[in-house]
Amino acid sequence: MANRNPLEPTPIRRPRADQARLVADVLRHQIHAGGYPGALPSEADLAAEFFVSRNTVREALATLKDEGIIDRGPRTGTHVAIRKYDHGLDSLVGLKETFKGYGDIRNEVRAAMTVSAPPAVANRLKLSPGEPAVFVERLRYLGDLPLSLDMTYLTPDIGLEVLEHSLEVNDVFALIEEVTGRRLGEANLAVEAVPADPHSAALLQVPDGTPVLLLERLTHLDDGRPVDLEYIRMRGDRITLRGNLVRGI
Amino acid sequence: MANRNPLEPTPIRRPRADQARLVADVLRHQIHAGGYPGALPSEADLAAEFFVSRNTVREALATLKDEGIIDRGPRTGTHVAIRKYDHGLDSLVGLKETFKGYGDIRNEVRAAMTVSAPPAVANRLKLSPGEPAVFVERLRYLGDLPLSLDMTYLTPDIGLEVLEHSLEVNDVFALIEEVTGRRLGEANLAVEAVPADPHSAALLQVPDGTPVLLLERLTHLDDGRPVDLEYIRMRGDRITLRGNLVRGI
Numbered sequence: 001m002a003n004r005n006p007l008e009p010t011p012i013r014r015p016r017a018d019q020a021r022l023v024a025d026v027l028r029h030q031i032h033a034g035g036y037p038g039a040l041p042s043e044a045d046l047a048a049e050f051f052v053s054r055n056t057v058r059e060a061l062a063t064l065k066d067e068g069i070i071d072r073g074p075r076t077g078t079h080v081a082i083r084k085y086d087h088g089l090d091s092l093v094g095l096k097e098t099f100k101g102y103g104d105i106r107n108e109v110r111a112a113m114t115v116s117a118p119p120a121v122a123n124r125l126k127l128s129p130g131e132p133a134v135f136v137e138r139l140r141y142l143g144d145l146p147l148s149l150d151m152t153y154l155t156p157d158i159g160l161e162v163l164e165h166s167l168e169v170n171d172v173f174a175l176i177e178e179v180t181g182r183r184l185g186e187a188n189l190a191v192e193a194v195p196a197d198p199h200s201a202a203l204l205q206v207p208d209g210t211p212v213l214l215l216e217r218l219t220h221l222d223d224g225r226p227v228d229l230e231y232i233r234m235r236g237d238r239i240t241l242r243g244n245l246v247r248g249i
Numbered sequence: 250m251a252n253r254n255p256l257e258p259t260p261i262r263r264p265r266a267d268q269a270r271l272v273a274d275v276l277r278h279q280i281h282a283g284g285y286p287g288a289l290p291s292e293a294d295l296a297a298e299f300f301v302s303r304n305t306v307r308e309a310l311a312t313l314k315d316e317g318i319i320d321r322g323p324r325t326g327t328h329v330a331i332r333k334y335d336h337g338l339d340s341l342v343g344l345k346e347t348f349k350g351y352g353d354i355r356n357e358v359r360a361a362m363t364v365s366a367p368p369a370v371a372n373r374l375k376l377s378p379g380e381p382a383v384f385v386e387r388l389r390y391l392g393d394l395p396l397s398l399d400m401t402y403l404t405p406d407i408g409l410e411v412l413e414h415s416l417e418v419n420d421v422f423a424l425i426e427e428v429t430g431r432r433l434g435e436a437n438l439a440v441e442a443v444p445a446d447p448h449s450a451a452l453l454q455v456p457d458g459t460p461v462l463l464l465e466r467l468t469h470l471d472d473g474r475p476v477d478l479e480y481i482r483m484r485g486d487r488i489t490l491r492g493n494l495v496r497g498i
Contacts, residue, residue: 008363008381014360017448018359018360018386018448020448021400021446021448021449022386022400022480023367024446025400025463025465025480026367026369026370026480027369029369029439029465029480030369032439035369049367049368049369049378050367051364051365051367063446066444066446067443067444086439089338089438089440089492089494110267111263111267114257115300116300118272118275118298118299118300119298120275120276120278120279120284120298121275129298132257137267151270151271151274185495186493186494186495187493187494187495188491188492188493189338189491189492189493189494190278190281190335190489190490190491191338191440191462191489191490191491192462192485192488192489192490193442193443193460193461193462193485194316194442194460194485195315195316195459195460197270197273197312197315199264199266199267199269199270200270209458210444211442211443211444211460211461211485212442212460213440213441213442214274216274216278217494231271231274231275236441236442236443236460239441240439240440240441241439241440241441242437242438242439242440243338243437243438243492244435244436244437244438245338245435245436245438245466246434246435246436
């Protein structure tokens with residue numbers, strides 16, 4: 001054993017659940033990347049590909065089926081059940097711009113009004129507490145599929161002009177640039193995974209407690225002024241955030 | 250009505266659940282940003298701050314309590330129950346480097362071995378299918394708190410040298426730079442919100458189905474060579490991903 005070639009694969013004696021998780025993760029990303037457009041390989045073929053037992057493959061596929069990613073039938077085999085959409089993490093792009101090519105984004109405008117900014121919101125938008133702000137809430141569909149629930153606070157000067165345009169078919173980002181004649185600059189983004197509360201779940205047409213991506217995003221104009229504070233819930237089963245990182249420190 | 254001042258707040262007649270969600274979201278981010286170190290304001294004060302009813306505040310606080318973010322007691326008031334940690338989205342930094350100052354990161358090494366790379370993994374790391382790769386699985390703790398479960402494939406040349414160092418206390422990123430004498434370059438990141446499968450949930454000490462942030466990250470050396478493919482589960486109740494975006498398109 002002392003002279004065993006270090007490049008020779010170690011015989012695998014890990015618990016099946018550990019191996020199944022890994023197989024599921026690799027398959028999940030293959031599927032999201034557009035792999036297996038027809039059907040997934042057979043259990044035997046996947047077992048050979050991953051150097052694991054068929055039972056491990058079965059457990060991995062059961063996990064993906066529970067997540068709704070694949071369908072399995074005794075005669076029909078294993079197929080990709082849902083398509084997941086990519087949303088950019090490293091550039092500031094509206095949903096309509098993002099999904100150009102996939103289909104039409106349609107916004108159900110649930111609120112569009114002037115409100116008094118709560119202190120925490122006023123603070124982020126550099127308003128005085130209680131100063132008016134414009135609030136917009138939209139449920140955003142790709143075709144008939146609800147993808148995200150967006151709540152947006154805008155500074156009053158820009159917000160009132162934005163309200164004069166159609167919020168049903170436009171991205172707020174595009175409208176801000178249109179009414180100000182300026183480009184957007186930087187945005188500060190926070191991403192969390194949270195369970196959908198019952199009311200949000202009903203709107204997004206997912207079961208209670210389904211994981212959603214919760215984004216808080218504060219967007220500035222290119223002169224550095226914060227103008228747009230959003231709280232966005234994206235369906236975790238339908239959206240992947242993607243971006244590129246560079247080495248920091 | 251025709252001449253109503255557009256800056257006058259619109260009387261709010263929205264369903265309570267919609268208002269409560271918004272209050273909960275604003276409070277959630279205040280809390281994560283370090284707000285309310287002592288106790289949260291009273292229901293009456295929060296109602297006044299947010300221009301909503303006390304019932305709406307109560308519903309918002311119930312949501313945050315369900316998520317485990319706050320504790321409430323009839324005599325003790327409302328307190329922040331957990332601290333959530335920020336993890337950088339826009340730069341490539343290991344967990345140990347990230348949490349410098351918060352406490353010690355300790356890694357339970359669950360696997361560290363040579364495996365045959367499944368085709369999908371080989372493809373990402375530019376290896377031949379079945380070629381050896383080094384696989385490392387770690388459960389990562391901040392003090393006694395499990396924060397993330399990381400599964401890592403490394404190219405064999407680098408991986409074998411990495412295995413000669415302590416994986417209990419070092420970030421893999423730092424070890425890669427040490428053994429190669431090169432800096433890391435770019436990484437491609439995908440972020441999803443998925444439910445924790447029972448086995449992962451047990452390891453992370455969260456209930457089954459708890460939302461976790463699932464990251465797939467392919468990291469390159471500064472010469473562009475892909476060397477490190479990771480699948481990372483971060484506890485959604487404990488980690489917020491943060492970064493800055495700039496306007497694209």
